[in-house]
Amino acid sequence: MGAGLALDTDRYFFISSNVLGGCKGTTGPSSINPQTGKPYGSQFPNIVVQDIVKVQKALLEHLGISHLKAIIGGSFGGMQANQWAIDYPDFMDNIVNLCSSIYFSAEAIGFNHVMRQAVINDPNFNGGDYYEGTPPDQGLSIARMLGMLTYRTDLQLAKAFGRATKSDGSFWGDYFQVESYLSYQGKKFLERFDANSYLHLLRALDMYDPSLGYDNVKEALSRIKARYTLVSVTTDQLFKPIDLYKSKQLLEQSGVDLHFYEFPSDYGHDAFLVDYDQFEKRIRDGLAGN
Template sequence: MSAQQVTLFTEQPLDLIFGGQLGQIDVAYQTYGTLNEDKSNAVLICHALTGDAEPYLSLAENQAGGWWQSFMGEGLALDTSRYFFICSNVLGGCKGTTGPASINPKTNKPYGSQFPKVTVQDIVRLQKALISHLNIPHLHAVIGGSFGGMQATQWAIYYPDFVDKVVNLCSSLTFSAEAIGFNHVMRQAIINDPNFNNGDYYEGEPPENGLSIARMLGMLTYRTDLQLAKAFGRATKNEGHYWGDYFQVESYLSYQGQKFLGRFDANSYLHLLRALDIYDPSIGFDNIKEALSRIKAHYTLVAVTNDQLFKLTDLHKSKTLLEQAGVPLDYYEFPSDYGHDAFLVDYDTFEPKIRSGLE
């Protein structure tokens, strides 16, 4: 099973929050489970920063599995015997939905530096167009982790009568100054790569060194010092290089950086990192309370106490803002060695929270 694709906004373009328009937008998406007769069991999955439209892959196809492989299936947290799941690749991505590497119909060349600025709000409006295209009149729930949690929140703000439940895993309502700082360093690594060429590198060599360095820094924010200590400690390599992969943890990061090159585009990484930074539920409203007060969905917020990217203090602030806005809220917090990545791998801890949030 591979992602399906549809072209939307063929008649009128999508007006973007920061100006500009996009038309003829390709959207890659996948569905799992069966839509019931009254179409009341549809659940939208919003993926994290570098995810895609396929949280689950059939292992019979000799594939490595999807990014939520262990969470999805009959009787699991994402129960395909009960719900009809839809997941689409985000606008600006590089996994089948229109992004910087896509062909600009006006030039017949990749968009590159001409790709417009995209926001979480734009991503959600494109998702809504997909849901309408699929003739789904209502969503039982929207669920997402990290960047996907921001999308889930925006769904409840934009379409309060369309969504019954929101499940936000490991994501605050806005990104912290420290987290924006991490993203800035990652972007600078890419932009200052000699091959970047202002984003117009598709006919030459891509900025692989910059992108791999950016990914290495990102990986350090996704896990915890405890998990890295348990996995690597201060172990060294048998044939390590003094200025390179001398310690095992360095080798691990280098491997992750190189692995990333085969599956992600540098321009998409830049655009989505900035969309993560800029997200603010109050955009288009007088203030954040007005925006959050629109939410009618039951909201589940899950925090990992030792998350090094979305810090606990920011989740507490988000909880308070949601409560002050009168949002019906269930809040959970707990530690995990996996830190921010826990929502992708720590099934036993997250399973009851996800199941409760969907029921």
């Protein structure tokens, strides 16, 4: 994003909001419940992607915005972009969905389950009501470490660390450099994320069903009027190419104006965050239709 780039700040006005259920501004489990004067914690309601999109729509209405050039999202954001196109088909000209499928796979749900169990079984979790005590940092850190392995690739980790060891590593601790890297990422995550928000957003990923409120998925997807760009990375281990192919097929069968791209990257799922050159072109293509 910047002047002259695909997300050209000289041409477009950008809106990027925090999600419902998160911990960076929009109401989430760590927000104060006005009925109790304490954080919602375990009392925060279950949410789905459709709820998140409704809150985003309310924000745009508050800002007086009635139409968008495009909605762009990667990973979980891609699911939100997809649902925007279904629920509000006349609101945007383009959808750009980066590294995200119509449904989360069984394997991905399994990873999320293990990550949630790491948090829930932390002795400090207290059923989600830990805000007046010690947060479940150990569980959240472990969950993040596992998550990082789904975002990267074996090739990238081999290039960065291989089997290199640390000179001061302990046998049962961070002996290998890749272990030290994961430990660092787990601890760093604690500075910016809340465990309850993590659980709720993981579950929203699992539960995403674009047909919610419609008779079936084809009826839901056939509502889409926007030009739709879908980008897949061949090495993505979280939203695998097979899942993107299935999404491509569903969108095409539903009559969506679909433009599908796929390319290799050492970075796996995180490619949309770091492989700028490849995604720059695809985003430009995605904005070129209208």
